[in-house]
Amino acid sequence: MSIRVYIVDDHPLVRQGLTQIISGQEDLEVCGEAEDSSGAMRGIESSNPDVVIVDISLQGNxxxxxxxxxxxxxxxLPILVFSMHDESIYAQRALRAGAKAYVMKKESSDKxxxxxxKILKGEIYVSPRVADQVLHQIVNGPTNSSTSPVDRLTDRELEVVQLIGRGLSTREIAESLHLSVKTIESHRAHVKEKLNLRNATELVQFSVQWVDQQDN
Known part of the structure; x- marks a missing residue:
């Protein structure tokens, strides 16, 4: 019996590429796909996959x-994150959320x-770089010199920074995340406090620069 894989990614070409990679294995098959979180929740419930591949950037949640x-x-349910986002920032967040693997999109298909x-055997899969990062923090504890400023943010606060950096207004962010404007304003205030940003202008500047760094 084939291992059933469900793919969640907002880019059709990525889903197509993953399908080709997975279908090239005799014991693996794609049992469904979705472009966003709501579609994924419905599809996974009905298709009952053995493993799920998820991107970080999705519409909505x-x-x-x-x-x-x-x-x-x-x-x-074993979950593998397949993303373009820097593993040094997102891999540990993904593992804390419940994922068992983090693979960057620049890696070869065999990864x-x-x-x-590996995750179907109950193991964890990350790059040697991330494994070293985790071990270093276990042995030495997190240090200010070795961590990014955004490491102080919660997952939701980091998501708000991303959306600010992509030019969305507070109301647009609230609509995108299905949250109230007041909640987004609270997240913005927490981000400014944690990153020592004095005002909304500095928050926007930081967010735009950070998103540019992630995209390049």
Whole structure:
């Protein structure tokens, strides 16, 4: 019996590429796909996959929120994050949310297959760089010199920074995340406090620069 894989990514070409990689394995098959969190929740419930591949950037709730929601319902479902976002910032967040693997999109296709097989055996799959990062923090504890400023932010606060950096207004962010304007304003205030930003202008400047760094 084939191992059933469900794909969640907002780019059709990425879903197509993953499908080709997975279908090239005799014992793996794609049982469904979705472009956003709400579609994924419905599709995963009906298709009952053995493993799920999730991107961080999704419309509506992002991949981290989707992982948390999935794990609340399907505690033992193995989840692999496949993303363009810097693993040094997002890998540990993904693991804390409940994912078992983090693979960057720049990696070769065989890494995806290796990661799927590893997490199905109950193991964790991350790059040597992330493994070293985690071990360093266990041994030495987090240090200000080795961490990014955004490490102080919660997953939701980081998501708000991303959306600010992409030019969305407070109301647009609230609509995108299905939250109230007041809640988004509270997140903005917490971000400014944690990052020592004096006003809304500095918050926007920081957010735009940070998003540019992630995209390049």
């Amino acid at each position: 992002n991949g981290l929120e989707l992982i948390k929601n999935l794990k609340a319902i399907h505690e033992k 995806i297959v290796d990661a799927i097989r």
